Amino acid sequence: MDSSTQRFFLLKKLTFKLICAALCFGFSGAARGLDSGLIASTVAEQSFINQFHLEADYLSASQKANRLSNITSMVHIGSLPGAIVAFVCSERIGMLWTTRQCCLLWIIGSVIFITSQNLGQVYAGRFIMGLGIGQFGIVAPIYLGEVAPREIRGMLVGTYGMSEYLGIMIGYFAVWGASIHIPDSSAKQWVIPQSIHIVWAGLLLFASLFCEESPRFLCRQGxxxxxxxxxxxxxNLSPLDPGIHVEIANAQIQLELERQMTSKIQFIGALKELFGTKSHLKRIALVCVLQCLGEWSGPNSVTTYAPELFGLFGVKGQSQKLFTTAIFGAVKFVFSLMSALFLIDSLGRRKTLYIGLMIQVVALAYDSVFLTIFSSLSGDSQQESAVRHAAIGAIVMIYFVGIGWALGWNSIQYLITAESFPLRVRIAGVSLVTLWHYANRIGISKATTLMLLEHGSLTPKGTFWFFTGMSLLGLLVAWRFLPETSGRGLEETNELYTGGRNAKSPHEAQVDF
Structure with missing residues (x-):
């Protein structure tokens, strides 16, 4: 079967219900993307800076950096308790209704934020937004992994990571457009773009009306x-279809085997089982290490502070910075879409990640060298042709950092969590890993502003060398420990995370219902 025929066959697997699932659960990833894109540009707008005194004279450089990082990271802070709420709700009311309450929390937080009159209200609104947005990172990858046919599971789960960049692109362009057409003196300059949060949450709520509950959740409910x-x-098959029976039978068999080993599981019981079983500990250790290496490799910091970083490499003027940032978002979206549709399932998880990480390492290394040689673009050196060309190259390499992340870690990190845990502890395991993921996001979001200070602990050049080293380490760890799971059934993939890259798949079985 040639590649075009295979692609046609795979696309036939996309039924109306699966498309609805991709629109509701897959595109919920845009929630975090919208926040990253909007807040990254919003905090650089003069109207927002003036209203909330981000550059007040009475603040020191470190205090300004802390205030900025508090605003940008507050959604991540809210995501931490959101991950626990997602576990409880997913176990009790199912993933469909959990997603609906996520949307409601997201809307409530957005309303509080855009009506803010002081910095405390900004923090409160963004924290509540995080309570809702943080739950998507658990519910969406699990749901998509559980409902997708194995041939397109990577593509469906990949829509979550891809839509994150769709949100980033929309956020960047919305703020750039507002900065052109609305004066700096008006709060509408930042309020109108932020209102996109409410619109997107409403669209997800509407799409959820056409979705089905996860079959594996129904199995857990007996x-x-x-x-x-x-x-x-x-x-779009008959319930009597043999393929349907095999899929549900495998889920039932795994669930029954796990029930024979442990009693009825609750949150504390789930944690005891996760940390009391050697195979689960292996999964947690590997996935947490990969999540940590991905977050601290830098691209999310580049996304959050893109306007400031483009200024670091010589882009002048507020409008020019925002426009360059908007194009940056569009480039990342295109390549994340390419990864989800054409690479993850056909080329495989490991090779796709390798390509992305190698691009990321080379791009970050170039920027690190540039900042080491030309630590400042002020004075006569900026007029030199060689320096100008090198600076253009550094800006282009920032784009390649985004391309590498979009092809690699961006989609793979969510797919790893969805595929690594067995059914009985899947929600608990993913919740735990996602808590760790959000904690790292908070850490890197708050640390980056201080790391980039010219007289800080690392300085800009040290920061980029740190990101380069973490990216290279991530490549080595993924090459050594990450299994290839493309084309495997969901009940097979979690075994690969404890049995090594070449572990054999369990035999499929069929049972009567």
């Missing part, structure tokens, strides 16, 4: 017949 019918509607 409703295998309902699971058969739900999966049949999702895949």
């Amino acid at each position: 409703r295998p017949k309902a699971a058969l019918h739900a999966l049949g509607r999702l895949w």
Whole structure:
């Protein structure tokens, strides 16, 4: 079968219900992207700076950096308790209703934020936004992984990471457009773009009306017949279809084996099982290390503080910085879409990640060398042709940092968490890993502003060398320990995370319902 025929065959797997799932759960990734893109540009707008005194004379350089990082990281801080809420709600009311309450929290927080009169209200609104947005990182990858046919699981789960960059691109362009058409003296300059949060959350709520509950959640609730019918509607097949029976049978068998080993699981019980079982500890250790290496390799910091970084490499003028940042978002979106549609399933998880990380390492190394040689672009040196050309190259390499992340870690990090844990502890395991993910996001978001200070602990050149080293380390760890899971059933993939890259798949079985 040639590649075009194979692609046509895979696209036939995309039924109406799966498209609805991609629109609701997959595009919920845009929540975090919208926040990153909007807040990255909003905090650089003069109207926002003036209203909340981000550059007040009475603040020192470190105090200004802390105030900025507090605003940008508050959604990540809210995401931490959001991850726990997601675990409780997903176990009790299912993933569909959990997603709906996420949207409501997101809307409430957005309303509080855009009506802010002081810095405390900004923090409160963004914290509540984080409570909702943070839950998507758990619910969406699990749901998409559980409902997708194995042939397109990477593509469907990849829509979550891809949509994050769709949100970033929309956020960047919205703020850039507002900065052109609305004067700096008006709060509408930042309020109108931030209102996109409410619109997007409403669209996700509407799309959820056409979605099915996860069949594997129904299995955990002791409703295998309902699971058969739900999966049949999702895949547009009869509940009597052998493929449907095999999929649900594998889930039932794994669930039954796990129930024989442990009693009924609650949150504390789930944590005890995760940390009390050697195989689970291996999964947690590997996935947490990969998440840490991904976050501290720098690209998310580049996304959050893009206007400031483009200024560091010589881009002048507020409008020019915002426009350059908007194009940066568009480039990342295109390549994340390419990764989700054409690479993750056909080329494989490992090779796609390798390509992305190698691009990322080379781009970050160039910028590190540039900042080491030309630590400042002020004075006569800026007029020199060689320096100007090198600076243009550094700006281009920032784009390649985004391309590398979009192809590699951006999609793979969510796919790893969705595929690594067995059914019984999947929600608990993903919740724990996502808590760790958000904690690292908070850390890197707050640390970057201080790391980039010219007289700080690392300075800009040290910061980029740090990002380069973490990216290279991530490449080595992924090459040594990350298994290839493309084309495997969901009940097979979690075994690969404890059995090594070449672990054999378990035999499929069928049971009566």
